[in-house]
Amino acid sequence: MICIRDRVRFVETDTMGVVHHSKYLHWFEMGRAALLRAAGLSLNDLMDAGILFPIAEVDVKYKNSCKYDDEYEVQTTCTAITRIKLEFEQKVIRLRDGAVAAEGKVRNVFTDKDGKPTRIDVVWLERMKQITEVDNTKE
Amino acid sequence: MICIRDRVRFVETDTMGVVHHSKYLHWFEMGRAALLRAAGLSLNDLMDAGILFPIAEVDVKYKNSCKYDDEYEVQTTCTAITRIKLEFEQKVIRLRDGAVAAEGKVRNVFTDKDGKPTRIDVVWLERMKQITEVDNTKE
């Protein structure tokens, strides 16, 4: 699991005075990118190698809203990785009270540059499996 | 059901050359707003009456990507409405080939201005039920 922290940007809020529900997908994406980075991988490397990994499904439950200037933590765990897909469980914690703001499941699939589903090479699979070892919660 | 059409904005695309997955939540929101509007209701009226209706859950399956300048149709159906929640099924069709770009389920709950779950008044419920009658597909 990797945990990253950030603060709600003004532009992320809406007329209801809370963070717009679509922004949690941005934060989840930051969490997944951080997990890859911690394992020595960048989305750029993957794209350079012709591997795309579009989102196939997101399922998000919104529990408590965040407001402007709230600090939050995104917790990201890779729950499955195969040659055709990646699965994650992710949570956003509102740090002022520890409440769960949102929790979700995200599934990416691997595709080639034309968007056709593909199986990644085993060498890439082995490199990517290292994201399941990442754990920055004990630091 | 209400159908609305629009065109992909450049800012909605990302480095992978396709629409970012979070943008479909914006389009779904436009579809729900159009459904309310067609029934003579505005989010503004609801907010003025102290009724908020944050998203409680979204579940989106992404099937085919849209690119810059693609025209798309958002199809929105209200599948449930009670004094405590609204449920919708929504679909984005990529018009150049009729492919389903994404389909999802969205659940809103009613809350007061402090975010506390609430039951809306029956008068509002009756007004809102009219969204289940909307059908612009025969026009």
Place this chain on the structure above:
Amino acid sequence: MICIRDRVRFVETDTMGVVHHSKYLHWFEMGRAALLRAAGLSLNDLMDAGILFPIAEVDVKYKNSCKYDDEYEVQTTCTAITRIKLEFEQKVIRLRDGAVAAEGKVRNVFTDKDGKPTRIDVVWLERMKQITEVDNTKE
């Protein structure tokens, strides 16, 4: 000049209850794309030809705010076009009262795929000059 109309999306508003100032750049971009489209050009054609045209400068004056659900018109005029740059004057009109919401100047420069400033071919220049002829205000 080309005029396009649209309606404020909920996600475009912020905690102050008005449209976030960055969103006007999205609307300006839609106006410029519509101008190109009306002249038979697509940003996709340009990108396929290896021509990029990043923004070099924007100068926007904000006059009156738009709120959720406001209808607006974007008015776009190309004021200069050479082999190295494009210049535009753009205005957003709030349709409920005709007030100018924002007006701005935008300058694009042509670059190659690596972001290096470049001169476009005269054939492209001639094609692009047609955007100065577009006028949909008399229709």
Place this chain on the structure above:
Amino acid sequence: MICIRDRVRFVETDTMGVVHHSKYLHWFEMGRAALLRAAGLSLNDLMDAGILFPIAEVDVKYKNSCKYDDEYEVQTTCTAITRIKLEFEQKVIRLRDGAVAAEGKVRNVFTDKDGKPTRIDVVWLERMKQITEVDNTKE
């Protein structure tokens, strides 16, 4: 002057492979918010006191593009503060090579909750003047 650092989010990029020009306005906003925060002020305090401060003008020159995962620094200086307006000069530095990605001027005006220009109270003016003293570059 206050300097803050962050990293380009994937969602901030577009089909041209670089950060969309509108996102620099988000980063500038983060810089201004950080400046206020460092002086013990929050946008929330101001809004709670009925003081809004919408953007009246932005003028941004784009020099070098940022890409996904680039680290950047936002440098923010308050250049004028009176009872009716705030002015800032802001710069985004691309950290991988120290290049200026963008530089801009931003002017906010104070308004009441209905968007009418207003003069802030001298007590607020004195508190806000502290943002001109902030300097985190020597730490």
